[in-house]
Amino acid sequence: MTANRPRIAATLIMRNEARCIARCLDSVRPHVDAMVVLDTGSTDDSVAIARQCGAQVHHLDWPGDFSAARNHVLALADADWTLVIDADEWIAQGGETVRDWCDGPPRLGALCIRSSFDLPQQAGPALPSTRSWIARLLPRGVRYAGRIHEQPVSDLPVERTTLILDHDGYEDAQAAGKRDRNTPMLLAALQGDPENPYLLYQLGKEAETARDYGRAADWYDQASARTPDGAPWTHGLLIRRLHCLGQSGASAKAIAIAGQQMAHWQESPDFFFVLGNLAMDRALAEPASALTEWLPLAATAWERCLEIGERPDLDGSVEGRGSHLARHNLDVIRQQLALLGG
Structure with a gap:
């Protein structure tokens, strides 16, 4: 951390992400002051790999609520700014702009997330990707709401950044397990907010x-x-x-x-x-x-x-x-x- 500049942390929650956790952490390490990982019960090598990459690893029994987990790790990070990232994402472009962006006033930073996905009978090595803009660069004090597909709750303005994350969690090899988890959680959330x-x-x-x-x-x-x-x-x-x-x-x-x-x-x-x-x-x-x-x-x-x-x-x-x-x-x-x- 440079003297008199805001402290920036990257936070993520994980469980059994040995496939991709090093790729994620290696991409963010040059651009933040700390990497704080909340493990919710990994049984593979995720924790050891994260520590080898220089991350602080904390543990929490899965609360059944993504916002609760996000907010827990945000509190642990205790940073002026937090880059919220998932284990199956990585910085593809714009990481070098993060520090200058965080020198600005409090606002929510929207990142472009490029999610690759499989198509039936897809030809060639390159998969198509869909692009979404999601607020993931958060100033101190902002917290999440929503059991799943959680969103930051704040009256601060949202400003788009030049930071681009790539994401492979929608590819067939990874998506099936997420569906088994996500759909029941979404249906449960919908019962309370139909x-x-x-x-x-x-x-x-x-x-x-x-x-x-x-x-x-x-x-x-x-x-x-x-x-x-x-x-x-x-x-x-x-x-x-x-x-x-x-x-x-x-x-x-x-x-x-x-x-x-x-x-x-x-x-x-x-x-x-x-x-x-x-x-x-x-x-x-x-x-x-x-x-x-x-x-x-x-x-x-x-x-x-x-x-x-x-x-x-x-x-x-x-x-x-x-x-x-x-x-x-x-x-x-x-x-x-x-x-x-x-």
Whole structure:
């Protein structure tokens, strides 16, 4: 810690994270003054690895409440600023900016978290990633609320940072175990707060990662009906809802919703990318209209993606939908249109 500068700590809670804990801690060590780990019952080598990486390791029996665990380790860290990170995340970019950012006034720092995920029949070594903005750089005194998918509670303003975390916890190899834990906790939380749109949204995401698209679409429908205007997850919710409706055979409903929402998302490549996919679904369902209506709509939608370009600032955006993914789809459909038209 430099004299007269704020003390910065990284905190995380873990259980059986030997696979990834060193990667996480090695990425944050150069940018903080302390790393404080709360172990909730690891039976693998997680604790030994964390200590080898230079972390302080404390123990707590799992309280069944993520906020309680987060708040416990925040108190143990006793820092002016805390970078809250998960064991399956690591700093990919921007770590060198953390100290200067923490020299500023108290506010919540939102980080870009890039979560890679598997797709059925995914080709090639690179997995797509979705980008979310979450407040994880917290000044002293801020605490969490919520048993699961906990969020910091504060009246302080939220400011986006240049810090980017990569996250592999949604890949198939890791996601199944999380679903077994998360879904029951979310359902229990929903019993106490049945109108909470964020819990409904998170239940949809859990179902989507299990590729139960019909169930996911139902959760997303419920979340959409209750989400207030301007909620930070609005964009991600809409895109996931449209995608899951299409995947569950309800592309006509999804097209209708997209028509209602189009004016609001003229600068979202994700919106037009999914619209193109839905148009392709309709082309298969209505072959008589494919050449005159649905294939041209798909091409126009993917052209719009390329006109907009990448929008990493949009919560829930998927990398490539404003560039190579749209370009690939557009090349394929242009070939199809040329063959059919010829």
